Amino acid sequence: xxxxxxxxxxxxxxxxxxxxxxxxxxxxxxxxxxxxxxxxxxxxxxxxxxxxxxxxxxxxxxxxxxxxxxxxxxxxxxxxxxxxxxxxxxxxxxxxxxxxxxxxxxxxxxxxxxxxxxxxxxxxxxxxxxxxxxxxxxxxxxxxxxxxxxxxxxxxxxxxxxxxxxxxxxxxxxxxxxxxxxxxxxxxxxxxxxxxxxxxxxxxxxxxxxxxxxxxxxxxxxxxxxxxxxxxxxxxxxxxxxxxxxxxxxxxxxxxxxxxxxxxxxxxxxxxxxxxxxxxxxxxxxxxxxxxxxxxxxxxxxxxxxxxxxxxxxxxxxxxxxxxxxxxxxxxxxxxxxxxxxxxxxxx
Amino acid sequence: xxxxxxxxxxxxxxxxxxxxxxxxxxxxxxxxxxxxxxxxxxxxxxxxxxxxxxxxxxxxxxxxxxxxxxxxxxxxxxxxxxxxxxxxxxxxxxxxxxxxxxxxxxxxxxxxxxxxxxxxxxxxxxxxxxxxxxxxxxxxxxxxxxxxxxxxxxxxxxxxxxxxxxxxxxxxxxxxxxxxxxxxxxxxxxxxxxxxxxxxxxxxxxxxxxxxxxxxxxxxxxxxxxxxxxxxxxxxxxxxxxxxxxxxxxxxxxxxxxxxxxxxxxxxxxxxxxxxxxxxxxxxxxxxxxxxxxxxxxxxxxxxxxxxxxxxxxxxxxxxxxxxxxxxxxxxxxxxxxxxxxxxxxxx
DNA sequence: CTGATTTAGTTTAGCGCTAAACTAATCTAG
DNA sequence: CTAGATTAGTTTAGCGCTAAACTAAATCAG
Numbered sequence: 103x104x105x106x107x108x109x110x111x112x113x114x115x116x117x118x119x120x121x122x123x124x125x126x127x128x129x130x131x132x133x134x135x136x137x138x139x140x141x142x143x144x145x146x147x148x149x150x151x152x153x154x155x156x157x158x159x160x161x162x163x164x165x166x167x168x169x170x171x172x173x174x175x176x177x178x179x180x181x182x183x184x185x186x187x188x189x190x191x192x193x194x195x196x197x198x199x200x201x202x203x204x205x206x207x208x209x210x211x212x213x214x215x216x217x218x219x220x221x222x223x224x225x226x227x228x229x230x231x232x233x234x235x236x237x238x239x240x241x242x243x244x245x246x247x248x249x250x251x252x253x254x255x256x257x258x259x260x261x262x263x264x265x266x267x268x269x270x271x272x273x274x275x276x277x278x279x280x281x282x283x284x285x286x287x288x289x290x291x292x293x294x295x296x297x298x299x300x301x302x303x304x305x306x307x308x309x310x311x312x313x314x315x316x317x318x319x320x321x322x323x324x325x326x327x328x329x330x331x332x333x334x335x336x337x338x339x340x341x342x343x344x345x346x347x348x349x350x351x352x353x354x355x356x357x358x359x360x361x362x363x364x365x366x367x368x369x370x371x372x373x374x375x376x377x378x379x380x381x382x383x384x385x386x387x388x389x390x391x392x393x394x395x396x397x398x399x400x401x402x403x404x405x406x407x408x409x410x411x412x413x414x415x416x417x418x419x420x421x422x423x424x425x426x427x428x429x430x431x432x433x434x435x436x437x438x439x440x441x442x443x444x445x446x447x448x449x450x
Numbered sequence: 451x452x453x454x455x456x457x458x459x460x461x462x463x464x465x466x467x468x469x470x471x472x473x474x475x476x477x478x479x480x481x482x483x484x485x486x487x488x489x490x491x492x493x494x495x496x497x498x499x500x501x502x503x504x505x506x507x508x509x510x511x512x513x514x515x516x517x518x519x520x521x522x523x524x525x526x527x528x529x530x531x532x533x534x535x536x537x538x539x540x541x542x543x544x545x546x547x548x549x550x551x552x553x554x555x556x557x558x559x560x561x562x563x564x565x566x567x568x569x570x571x572x573x574x575x576x577x578x579x580x581x582x583x584x585x586x587x588x589x590x591x592x593x594x595x596x597x598x599x600x601x602x603x604x605x606x607x608x609x610x611x612x613x614x615x616x617x618x619x620x621x622x623x624x625x626x627x628x629x630x631x632x633x634x635x636x637x638x639x640x641x642x643x644x645x646x647x648x649x650x651x652x653x654x655x656x657x658x659x660x661x662x663x664x665x666x667x668x669x670x671x672x673x674x675x676x677x678x679x680x681x682x683x684x685x686x687x688x689x690x691x692x693x694x695x696x697x698x699x700x701x702x703x704x705x706x707x708x709x710x711x712x713x714x715x716x717x718x719x720x721x722x723x724x725x726x727x728x729x730x731x732x733x734x735x736x737x738x739x740x741x742x743x744x745x746x747x748x749x750x751x752x753x754x755x756x757x758x759x760x761x762x763x764x765x766x767x768x769x770x771x772x773x774x775x776x777x778x779x780x781x782x783x784x785x786x787x788x789x790x791x792x793x794x795x796x797x798x
Numbered sequence: 799c800t801g802a803t804t805t806a807g808t809t810t811a812g813c814g815c816t817a818a819a820c821t822a823a824t825c826t827a828g
Numbered sequence: 829c830t831a832g833a834t835t836a837g838t839t840t841a842g843c844g845c846t847a848a849a850c851t852a853a854a855t856c857a858g
Binding site for chain 2: 154156158159160161163164176178179180181182183184185186188189192193194201202203205218225226227319321334338360363367371373388389390392394395406407441
């Protein structure tokens with residue numbers, strides 16, 4: 103019998119032989135399913151270790167056939183956020199024998215375009231879906247979810263979303279922490295550039311900003327709160343509006359890094375020294391945060407970890423696991439202080 | 451017989467039945483292998499179409515067992531370049547039943563760290579490797595390649611690399627095209643910020659710049675050619691050097707976008723209007739190109755396509771295909787004109 | 799002390815696909 | 829007109845894993 107072109111070669115069979123058990127026992131050990139005695143468990147563990155056994159994801163996927171084929175839609179292939187999501191998802195997928203398939207979901211967050219992309223994904227075999235923002239917003243509560251009938255997870259959605267697993271940081275608390283930092287550094291007039299209402303994170307981030315002001319007994323002024331749409335360009339206008347004020351803010355907190363970068367650019371053009379004359383804070387810790395000058399103080403979300411969690415949740419769902427409790431997962435954020443904050447503002 | 455939890459369900463079996471052939475004939479049709487009559491081919495094609503059949507990648511991978519398990523090392527999970535590579539690779543992988551596994555390769559491009567990451571990848575089953583820059587540079591000609599004994603492909607390497615499949619744009623030609631544009635727009639003193647010598651693209655890009663000058667009869671001035679290391683920070687110094695010149699350039703061409711963005715930032719700080727007083731050009735068309743103001747004129751490399759090509763090449767290699775001819779693949783670049791170029795410079 | 803339950807496994811069958819070996823018909827060349 | 833080659837398929841045997849069904853021994857309730 104001709105051997106087929108061999109792979110790296112350690113199979114579950116080899117492990118079972120070495121451990122003196124059946125392959126099923128090894129399989130059970132690997133997946134934590136079934137019952138087994140401590141002695142057996144130990145022997146299997148040793149054999150797996152000794153042989154450096156790595157399960158073949160393809161075989162796993164094929165055999166369990168309920169194996170996750172996770173579809174991911176993206177707006178822009180060249181995106182740092184997407185990158186982190188893919189890395190996280192691939193890590194989780196590697197350990198769980200899941201397949202990952204990507205599909206372009208349209209530049210604009212248009213419902214029909216997205217729905218069609220999701221249908222295409224499911225038609226080509228996806229049995230679970232992972233949505234990056236802002237796609238989660240355009241499908242939430244829409245009929246497409248029911249139509250597709252597959253579990254959906256979203257990362258960094260900003261708020262729990264009915265019918266989907268959400269993995270996110272507490273946007274409100276993060277924005278509050280950032281605003282507190284600014285206030286503690288002496289700022290009294292802090293501008294806020296929000297995102298579009300349609301974006302789930304917007305409300306939380308704005309709320310955090312307001313909460314911090316209130317806690318410190320600072321008045322909330324309508325003129326200091328303007329809205330962008332999360333793009334660099336939009337914040338060029340929004341920032342301008344703030345800086346043109348008769349009594350302009352000494353700090354601006356933008357609801358994402360792109361908008362904060364735009365404010366940095368604006369400050370440079372006006373000759374405002376950062377952070378002495380204008381402190382700036384962002385949100386997300388995307389690469390632009392360190393490709394601006396000075397580098398941006400911002401909130402870091404552990405995107406890759408979040409995507410990994412989300413993927414694992416989907417795999418568990420598909421395996422018929424108990425979905426209880428992991429519908430809305432909150433993970434920790436980090437406030438990263440860099441060069442756009444830190445000086446006491448000049449008081450007048 | 452209890453049916454297992456069914457997937458979306460169209461199998462090769464169903465197609466074969468409808469076409470009235472054996473499954474192998476369908477398989478041959480799908481893979482372009484074997485011989486078949488036109489009538490049969492047409493019947494199979496119709497059946498595939500009608501049933502909306504999508505091959506199951508896992509089954510394919512398992513059966514051919516020579517299936518590609520492509521390992522990819524990354525430096526930074528949050529990176530636009532990586533993102534595009536992953537998307538391209540995943541697209542190719544989806545059609546060819548390849549598995550993708552990612553592994554962190556160390557922030558610094560240190561040989562031993564990288565070698566260890568590659569070994570880990572191969573140990574966990576990777577039988578082909580895909581390297582993003584600048585990793586290709588640190589392994590080229592080193593013993594690790596022979597040690598691992600798996601095919602390796604690199605994307606955007608800057609030059610053909612012995613022992614690896616390279617997929618790249620013609621850096622020299624691209625840089626020449628950009629420099630030509632600048633010259634045609636009237637610039638006579640054009641600064642160039644190069645990358646580190648160790649980076650394959652550097653030489654080609656610098657050569658392109660020089661070629662364009664020569665073709666137009668412009669003298670090459672040493673003071674106009676400074677080096678950065680491809681980081682934003684490095685170009686802050688390099689750009690300063692150029693702008694401090696007694697007779698500063700009216701245009702600066704940076705060998706990548708990050709460095710060009712730094713020059714934009716520098717120009718803002720000095721109150722130099724862009725592009726009237728200083729034209730700026732970058733290279734790569736990374737997202738920062740449109741997150742600067744004005745948006746950056748730059749060279750676009752189709753990274754996702756390149757990664758797709760590279761992945762396909764690896765799969766072919768693994769399938770024992772003829773490797774001839776596709777060792778060094780050149781793809782087309784695009785010169786993207788945005789807001790940092792376009793005005794005739796003020797002549798003095 | 800007996801039948802029911804639990805524990806700790808094993809056996810069997812098959813996921814969807816393809817490599818390799820085979821077969822049957824048709825075509826060549828001498 | 830026949831041996832050898834070519835064409836157009838088919839059959840068989842798995843790839844490496846796991847779901848489901850089964851078994852044998854140990855434990856338990858009454």
